[in-house]
Amino acid sequence: MIPLVHDFTEETVLVFGGGPVGARKARRFAREARVLVISPAFADREFGPAELIRAAPAPAGVAPWLERVEPALAVAATDDEAINEAVADASRERGILVNRADRSGERDAGSVVVPATVSEDPVVVSITTGGTAPALSKHLRQELEETLEGAGEMARVCAGLREELKSRDVPADRRREIVTDVANSPDLWTALRTGTSNCPQVIEDVLGDELSTGGERP
Numbered sequence: 001m002i003p004l005v006h007d008f009t010e011e012t013v014l015v016f017g018g019g020p021v022g023a024r025k026a027r028r029f030a031r032e033a034r035v036l037v038i039s040p041a042f043a044d045r046e047f048g049p050a051e052l053i054r055a056a057p058a059p060a061g062v063a064p065w066l067e068r069v070e071p072a073l074a075v076a077a078t079d080d081e082a083i084n085e086a087v088a089d090a091s092r093e094r095g096i097l098v099n100r101a102d103r104s105g106e107r108d109a110g111s112v113v114v115p116a117t118v119s120e121d122p123v124v125v126s127i128t129t130g131g132t133a134p135a136l137s138k139h140l141r142q143e144l145e146e147t148l149e150g151a152g153e154m155a156r157v158c159a160g161l162r163e164e165l166k167s168r169d170v171p172a173d174r175r176r177e178i179v180t181d182v183a184n185s186p187d188l189w190t191a192l193r194t195g196t197s198n199c200p201q202v203i204e205d206v207l208g209d210e211l212s213t214g215g216e217r218p
Contacts, residue, residue, distance in 0.1 A: 001113065005124070006072075008032040011071075011073070012036065013033045013034070013071055013074075014035075014074045015035060015074075015077055016038050016062070016077060016084070017039055017077030018052070019078075019079065022037055022039065025077055027046060027047065029075075035047075035049070035051065036069060037052050038053050038055050039052070040056035041054075071096060074087050074091045075098070076100045076102065079102075098112065099111070113131045115128035120149065122155055127141055127144070149193050150193035153198070154183060154188070156199045157188075158182060161182060164203055178210065182206060
C-alpha cells in the first residue's frame with residue numbers, strides 16, 4: 001500500500017455500523033467530512049457531529065445507499081460479514097474508496113486503511129502497519145507525540161520565512177540554505193517548544209541576520 005493524504009473537506013463519508021468502531025470512525029472523519037452513519041441501533045458512544053440514520057439494509061440494500069449518498073468513502077464497520085462484504089463490493093463497482101474495519105492484513109484493491117496519526121497543525125504524521133498490528137501503530141503514535149512538539153510552529157516559521165525571502169528576491173538556492181538551517185536548528189526547536197520565541201520574531205531575526213551578513217555564510 002502507498003500512503004496518501006486525502007482532504008475530505010466538503011466530501012461525504014458513509015459509515016455502515018453504529019457500534020463502538022463505527023462511532024470511532026465517525027468521529028475521525030467528522031473532523032473534515034459530512035458523515036452519515038447507517039445502523040439499526042447505536043452504541044452509547046459519541047459520534048461527533050455525524051448524522052445518525054436508523055436503518056438495517058440487507059446486503060442487497062447497500063448499493064442503493066451508495067447511489068443515493070455518493071460518498072467519497074464508505075466504511076464497513078458492522079458485525080455482519082455479509083453486509084461488510086456487500087459494502088466493499090458495491091463500493092469497488094462504483095469506484096468509491098472503502099475502509100473495511102473488520103479485516104486486517106490482506107487488502108483488496110481500492111481499500112483504505114485509516115492510520116494512527118499525530119497532528120501538530122499543519123504537520124501531520126501517520127503510522128500504519130497495513131492493518132496488521134494496530135497496537136504497534138498506537139505505541140508508535142505515542143512515541144512520536146513528544147518528538148513532534150513544536151513542529152507546527154516550525155512549519156509556520158519555515159513557510160513565512162520562504163515567502164519573505166522570496167519577496168526580497170533572495171536567490172532560490174540561498175532561500176533553501178536559510179530555511180534548511182532554520183529547520184535543523186536545535187536552539188530554535190527548543191525556543192519554539194518552550195514559548196521563548198515565536199514565528200514573527202524568528203522570521204525577523206533571521207532576516208536581520210541575512211541583511212547584516214549580506215547573504216554570506218560563515
